[in-house]
Amino acid sequence: MREHCRGTITLTEVEETRPTFALGRNEGGCVPGTIVLTLEGDSLTYTRRDAPGLDLMSQTGTLNKE
Structure with missing residues (x-):
């Protein structure tokens, strides 16, 4: 069984796009x-x-419009 998590994501900065x-x-x-x-x-x-934190993990993905 896969564990799910819940948290709050807060906007901290906006630079153009x-x-x-x-x-x-x-x-x-x-x-x-x-x-x-x-x-x-x-x-x-x-x-x-x-990060901030240990900065040991990074995940990246891309969504493309078709």
Whole structure:
């Protein structure tokens, strides 16, 4: 069984097409960190890091408009 987590994501900064969010302490074991969305043309890139903190984890993905 997969564990789910819940937390609050707070908008902390906006630079043109790049909002930055903070994921704070939460329920279910999610790792706190920073989430950055970057819009480039028809693509949206998602980057999540556990920073501030240990900065050992990074996840990246891209959504494309078809």
